[in-house]
Amino acid sequence: MKITDVVCHVLLAPNYDPGFTSSAQDSFLVVVHTDEGLQGIGESDVNPWIAKACIEAPGTHTMGLSIKDMLIGEDPRDIAAIWRKLYRGSAMNGRRGAVINAIGAVDMALWDLRGKIEGLPVHRLLGTKRPDKVVPYASLQPAGDSFEAYRDALCASAEKAKSLGFKAVKAEVTMNGPYAHSGLRESYDRHTEVVAAVRKTLGDEVTLMIDVQYLWEDAATCLSVVRDWAEFDCYFLETPIWVDYLDEYAKLAAEAPMRIASGEWLSTHHEFEALMDRGKIGVVQPDVGRVGGLSEARTVCDMAADRGLTVVPHCWKTGVSISATAHLAWVTPHCAFIEYLPPQLCLETLRKELAFEDFTLENGVISEPSRPGLGFELDWEALEAYKVA
Ligand SMILES: [Mg+2]
Helix, strand or coil, rough: CEEEEEEEEEECCCCCCCCCCCHHEEEEEEEEEEECCCEEEEEEEEHHHHHHHHHHCCEEECCCCCCCHHHHHCCEEEECCCEHHHHHHHCCCCCHHHHHHHHHHHHHHHHHHHHHHHHCEEEHHHHHCCCCCCCCCECCCCCCCHHHHHHHHHHHHHHHHCCCCEEEEECCCCCCCCHHHHHHHHHHHHHHHHHEEEEEEEEHCCEEEECCCCCCCCCCHHHHHHHHHHHHHHEEEECCECCCCCHHHHHHHHCCEEEEEEEECHHHHHHHHHHCCCCHHHHHHEHHHHHHCCCHHHHHHHHHHHHHCCCECCCCHHHHHHHHHHHHCCCCCCCEEEEEECHHHHHCCCHHHHHHCCCEEECCCCCCCCEEEEEEEEEEHHHHHEECC
């Protein structure tokens, strides 16, 4: 079997708002075609025009080859060999960042394809270890341009997540800092007020995670606020400080009253090695597409296991990436939760219309995916409707 074509799709919801903090308003899909008619589909969370250029740009020298050209003619079942070929062949332009994010979509597509070739769900191909269950957490990102509107929208979503049966919820409490929503500039005390309100809404039974999206510049300022959050029993605190400040992460990990989580933006296991060993984080959050695909995500999970760390993958895209994340979780016993953007709780058109997962949520856990490949159903009409390049 040979790869005959690699087609990139840039998707954008017509109602997208560039001021809204959500990367699920666009999508980058790669479809890998073969001479036997089967195709694999992958996605990545990166500007889709940039990712398309990463795949389609012509090569100009031996360490800057065309990713698309490197794929054509390869046997798609040799996933490890293909990953190495793409990584090495694009090294002068890539090694990290957007090129790896784009390779991640290709790798996801190759795993989907291999599952279809072998007639097995991808998790059966990834490994033999099994968790007792895979627990999704509802990722709640409120819209609201005032403190009160933000707090109330978040509590309303938390209430709804609870009624949908979620056993865990993550609240984005970001009313200041680089990721602040709708231009909000609220005090740290008000962040504490929101955390308290969400915890009160959820009661004691539901696990609560907090994401402040790089709110603080250093560990000391962060600690001066989050020491008071011990009473809210937060499972983890996500990306409290800027992603590159690894020594500050290590200080936080030693002193904060909850686990520290990070990793959503990182590409390759090399970046995660530094985050784990120097940043000393407790919860490792690879995003399957961005880190370099299921192949690289699995390596990161193995490294986390070696260090006794918990994995909770990041995922803020459509049913394609959510499916890949679920398959990863089915072979990762130390994956405590997966991030899940439930269509009933989100505003993003593509999340609601593009792809439908091969699992259901019941009693707070997801069922085992059983269809060949990644198992999602893609709505090709939606793809055509939202395709802009
Ligand atoms: Mg986050």
